[in-house]
Amino acid sequence: MSNAVVQDTRPPASAPRKGSLSRRGLPRWAGAAFGAAGIALGCGIGLVFGLDSKVQWGLISAILFVLISYVATSVVENKRQAKDRVATSLVWVCFILALVPLVSLLWTTIKRGSKALSGDFLSHSMNGVTGFEPGGGVYHALIGTLEQVGIATVISAPLGLLTAVYLVEYGKGALAKAVTFFVDVMTGIPSIVAGLFILTLMLMFELKPSGFMGSLALSILMMPVVVRSTEEMLKLVPNELREASLALGVPKWRTILKVVLPTAIGGITTGVMLAIARIAGETAPIMLLVFGSQLINTNPFDGAQSSLPFYIWEQYRVGSDASYDRGWAAALVLIAFVMILNLVARGIARWKAPKTGR
CATH class of the missing domain: 1.10.3720.10 (MetI-like)
Known part of the structure; x- marks a missing residue:
């Protein structure tokens, strides 16, 4: 009787394939997708309700971005990762809020200052x-x-x-x-x-x-x-x-x-x-x-x-x-x-x- 042992080389049934959704992990581009979805929904809400201020559009988009990030991460991963995703989203929102007035100021200065700026002016x-x-x-x-x-x-x-x-x-x-x-x-x-x-x-x-x-x-x-x-x-x-x-x-x-x-x-x-x-x-x-x-x-x-x-x-x-x-x-x-x-x-x-x- 042969003593050879036949090994089973098949992967375990519970092992998920690389890149599959069974890992219960969001892809790296999920944050950008959540941001795009929040902006699209915020602009849509602004158009539907006739909001004239772009500031309101931006605030609605920021709130929706954070909510979408939390809900999607809670469903796909877990609540602990969802809290981490919310913290990251809030950091991005604060960064953008700080960047908007700076970019607006710079753009306004360049737009209006370029009218008189010339070699003779200097x-x-x-x-x-x-x-x-x-x-x-x-x-x-x-x-x-x-x-x-x-x-x-x-x-x-x-x-x-x-x-x-x-x-x-x-x-x-x-x-x-x-x-x-x-x-x-x-x-x-x-x-x-x-x-x-x-x-x-x-x-x-x-x-x-x-x-x-x-x-x-x-x-x-x-x-x-x-x-x-x-x-x-x-x-x-x-x-x-x-x-x-x-x-x-x-x-x-x-x-x-x-x-x-x-x-x-x-x-x-x-x-x-x-x-x-x-x-x-x-x-x-x-x-x-x-x-x-x-x-x-x-x-x-x-x-x-x-x-x-x-x-x-x-x-x-x-x-x-x-x-x-x-x-x-x-x-x-x-x-x-x-x-x-x-x-x-x-x-x-x-x-x-x-x-x-x-």
Whole structure:
């Protein structure tokens, strides 16, 4: 009698085939399908009931998207996965809700600002051009913004960086706590308060309005942002890197300069760019300290200057169609200015970041 054992190579009856619905799992494209179904149903409900507002259409679509995701996942999978799907759907809805006003603002600025934006607009000032007639440009305001923001950055970035290094690497006791407290307080100071502070100094020392005075007020607003962002980035640097450098006999100052700062340079640069974006749109300090001007003034230490935010407010105040077009074009230039700064900062951060091997 043979002792050979015949093996059954057939798969178990309960084993589901790959890709079949018997796995009770939704495919990867299910979320997109639920979103499309929610949008279609929301638009249909809006048309049937005659809802004019597109905001209502969007809210109905978002609610239906979450409900469809929960019901379908509960039927096909289970309630635990359905709750997870609902959480994911809510995250997507919040992301889209945050993205819609940003895209709408950008599209409106591009659509309306492109009417007056041209080479002449970027290379001419408002000298000899009245507010009600077309023509003129933004060159004088662009020069003012570049100089004022540049001087504020030169003042605030080193001071903020050194303050953050002190708080993270050296700060202990009551002094560090006091510095942290005042930095937090300065973060919420309104721009008009910073302008009034510099204005008081101008009156005390009998100084004249200039772009430099505006830069001092902008530096007050910029410095706490640089300190807080740099401080958080330095805290993310692993202590093992510091300990390894100190164990090799490297002085602490050199460890900070060669190890800590290069490791956190990407986050530090991003924080500085956020601070620049925060002050680039300030108008109140410029109105108090710089006064604005229709002429080109390349000397920030002598005489009144303009800036892009002040120029936008100035053109809006005129109230003519030509001034509105110039205001929207200046807003588009300001957005492009901040975007270019961010792109340059990201390039510098990637270039200066420490190289990692495999």
